[in-house]
Amino acid sequence: MKKQSITILGSTGSIGKSTLDVLSRHPQRFEVYALAAHSQVELMAQQVAQFKPQRVVMADASAALRLKSVLKEKGLSALVESGEDAMESIASDAQTDIVMAAIVGAAGLAPSLAAARAGKRLLLANKEALVVGGSLFMSAVKAGAARLLPIDSEHS
Amino acid sequence: MLRQRILTAIVLLAILLPALFASQVQWFMAVALLAITLACWEWGRLNGYQGKMAVLTAMEGLGFCALMWKMGWPSMHMPMLWLLAGAVWIAIGVWLLARGVSSWQRIPAWCRVSVGLLLLCLAWLAVVQARLVGIHFLLSLLITVWVADIGAYFAGRRFGRRKLAPSISPGKSWEGVYGGALAVLLLSVAWAMGSVGQSDSASLYQHILAGRGWVFVVLAGLLLLAMSVVGDLVESLVKRSVGAKDSSALLPGHGGILDRIDALLPTLPLGMMLYSLA
Numbered sequence: 001m002k003k004q005s006i007t008i009l010g011s012t013g014s015i016g017k018s019t020l021d022v023l024s025r026h027p028q029r030f031e032v033y034a035l036a037a038h039s040q041v042e043l044m045a046q047q048v049a050q051f052k053p054q055r056v057v058m059a060d061a062s063a064a065l066r067l068k069s070v071l072k073e074k075g076l077s078a079l080v081e082s083g084e085d086a087m088e089s090i091a092s093d094a095q096t097d098i099v100m101a102a103i104v105g106a107a108g109l110a111p112s113l114a115a116a117r118a119g120k121r122l123l124l125a126n127k128e129a130l131v132v133g134g135s136l137f138m139s140a141v142k143a144g145a146a147r148l149l150p151i152d153s154e155h156s
Numbered sequence: 157m158l159r160q161r162i163l164t165a166i167v168l169l170a171i172l173l174p175a176l177f178a179s180q181v182q183w184f185m186a187v188a189l190l191a192i193t194l195a196c197w198e199w200g201r202l203n204g205y206q207g208k209m210a211v212l213t214a215m216e217g218l219g220f221c222a223l224m225w226k227m228g229w230p231s232m233h234m235p236m237l238w239l240l241a242g243a244v245w246i247a248i249g250v251w252l253l254a255r256g257v258s259s260w261q262r263i264p265a266w267c268r269v270s271v272g273l274l275l276l277c278l279a280w281l282a283v284v285q286a287r288l289v290g291i292h293f294l295l296s297l298l299i300t301v302w303v304a305d306i307g308a309y310f311a312g313r314r315f316g317r318r319k320l321a322p323s324i325s326p327g328k329s330w331e332g333v334y335g336g337a338l339a340v341l342l343l344s345v346a347w348a349m350g351s352v353g354q355s356d357s358a359s360l361y362q363h364i365l366a367g368r369g370w371v372f373v374v375l376a377g378l379l380l381l382a383m384s385v386v387g388d389l390v391e392s393l394v395k396r397s398v399g400a401k402d403s404s405a406l407l408p409g410h411g412g413i414l415d416r417i418d419a420l421l422p423t424l425p426l427g428m429m430l431y432s433l434a
Contacts, residue, residue, distance in 0.1 A: 055231050061290065062352040068434075069366050077432065079233040082290050083356030085179040089288070095228055110179075 005033040007090050009111050010102035011047055012040040015125045015151065019100050020047060034090035036103075036111075039063040045070045048078060054095070055079070057086045059107070087111040092118035100151075101126045109133055119144040125151040161409030168407070176291065185225065185284050192280040193218040195413045198403040199272045202394055202414075203265050213269055220277045230284045235432035241278050241425040248275075249386035249422065252393060257323055260397040275421060282424035289431065290357020296347055297360055297427040300377070301384045301419045303343050304336040308385075311335015320385075325392040328385075337381050344377035360427055360434075367434035376430050383426050384419040391418035 006023065010016045016037070023030045034055035037044050041063055048056055048071060056078050058064040064082035071078050081089075084107075091099050091111040099115040100123045101108055108126035113133070115122050117140045124130070130137060141148050175187040193214050200213030224230070248271075252260065260268070286294040312332025320328040348361035348370075358366070364373050391414055395403065402411030410416060 054228070061292070061355050061357045064290075065352060065358040065362060065366050068363065072367060077233060077235060079231065079285070079289065081231070081288050081357075085181060085356070086288065086290070088179055089181050089231075093228075093231075 003031045004029060004097045005031050005095060006098040006100060007034040007036070007093075007096040007115075008032070008100045008102065009036045009087060009091060009108065010038075010100075010104070010126075011035040012037040012043045013102055013104065015102035016100070019102065019123075020051065024050070030098075033093070033096040036087050036090060037063075038103075038107075041066045041070055045074060045076075049074060049076055055081065055090050055093075057081045057083075057090055059084065059087065084110060088114040091115040091120070094118075097121060098123065102151075106132055109137075113137060113140050116140040116146045116148070117144040119146045121147045121149070123149050123151050157409060164407050164409045176287075176294075181284075181287060184287050185230065188280055188283050188287075189218065189221050189225075191413055191417070192221060192276050194406060195403075195417060196273055196276050198406070198412045198414045199276060200269055202398055202400060202403060203268045203272070204398070205265070205269065213273065217273050217276055220273070221280045224277070224281055225284075229281060231288055233432070235429075237278075238282075238425055238429035238432050241275075241282075242429040245275070245383060245386070245422040245425065249383065249390060252390055253321065253324075253386070257393055257397050260393060275425075279417070279421045279424050282428045283420075285428055286424065286431075290355075292355040292359055293357045293363075293431075295359075297380075297424060298420070300340055300343060300360075300380050300427075301423050303339045304381045304384050305419065307339025308332040308336035311338070321389055321392075324389055324396060328389075333381075333385060336385070337378060340377045340381045341374060344373055348373045360431060363431055364434045372434070379430070380423050380426060383422040387419040387422040391415070391421075 008016050008019055011020060023032065032051040032053040034057065035044065035047055035053045036057040039058065039060040044067055058067055058080060059082065061082045064080045068080045088111050090096065092114040097120065099120045101112040101115065102125040104126065109132055112122065112124065112126060116137060171187060175183045178184060196217030197210050197214035200210035205213055286297055311334060312329045315331040316329030318330045319326065320330050320333060344361045347359045348365040352358050352362060361373050364376050395401065403414035404412030406412050407416065
């Protein structure tokens with residue numbers, strides 16, 4: 001069976017960490033396409049070392065700069081992207097099947113929308129996406145033929 | 157003539173700026189791909205290919221870039237490729253400039269076209285990858301080349317005495333190159349010191365300062381300056397060897413696409429090399 005490729009938005013948060021923990025138990029079923037976080041450089045560096053994602057995004061530009069240096073010290077050089085458009089790009093890229101949207105607050109809305117429009121299997125742990133942009137979000141899910149799976153208990 | 161020049165510039169900016177700042181990176185990638193495809197067509201024609209053959213050259217460039225896109229190369233970290241591309245450019249620059257105009261025509265046309273095609277496609281990959289790293293990062297590369305050009309223009313006009321390459325590009329002087337170098341040094345030091353602040357990414361110089369220190373910031377600036385001059389001269393040399401003034405008339409008032417991007421062709425891959433090694 002072909003491995004499912006997953007993008008995790010907010011990989012250094014608690015939901016992101018739990019998701020990676022689950023993935024690490026099923027290496028034959030999943031591979032990590034991309035990891036994105038806000039500014040926790042040290043933890044992100046550990047995750048990159050362990051999961052070897054193809055793409056790494058830091059929302060914060062100076063964090064991206066630091067991450068690149070930290071990765072170099074670990075002998076793990078990488079192309080570190082930054083900014084909101086990079087988040088949208090990893091959430092909607094053809095190379096990813098599943099997107100775990102675990103960025104808190106309204107910052108998580110744009111990349112989650114991009115994933116919905118691109119027809120991803122979207123694991124939504126960000127309730128703001130539905131609270132702030134409910135109808136916009138559902139129409140994006142419909143238009144992109146995405147599959148939406150709420151992760152946070154508050155949705156259901 | 158001036159009016160036409162300005163109109164063309166406005167149209168170009170109206171296409172480029174929205175593509176550059178669009179939150180969906182694909183737009184920028186597509187616009188850059190169009191420019192490179194047209195540049196490949198010009199390149200074929202400059203090397204004696206006409207009509208269908210030149211169009212075929214353009215299609216090869218388009219196909220090759222599209223293939224790299226499809227395979228996800230733009231977002232891949234590839235320091236070895238950039239190191240190789242940088243070395244090839246430096247070697248080509250030194251060799252061509254040492255041998256002069258007449259040596260160019262002795263290379264078989266298919267060879268000239270293929271090498272140029274490859275370098276054009278690599279420039280596309282580099283500009284797209286730089287855009288993925290961030291808009292601020294890409295701008296730090298582009299603006300370096302423009303500042304080098306502007307510095308060289310004014311220093312050359314004011315102090316220009318000793319010709320840089322009279323047989324290739326009679327307008328250029330060593331004093332102009334020094335002026336360009338000074339401008340780039342000031343720019344790179346200022347840009348390395350500035351804070352990242354609210355921008356979407358760090359500039360090339362901030363990356364180099366963080367990874368390697370001040371000496372390399374200065375060396376990087378000088379290397380980019382030198383290679384922007386090489387890009388400029390290589391294109392002039394090729395045009396001169398076939399007696400063309402412009403690479404085409406695609407951009408009314410400006411000449412061709414290659415005339416606009418010649419200095420960027422070596423500096424973009426070199427910028428990605430510096431980023432990868434920093």
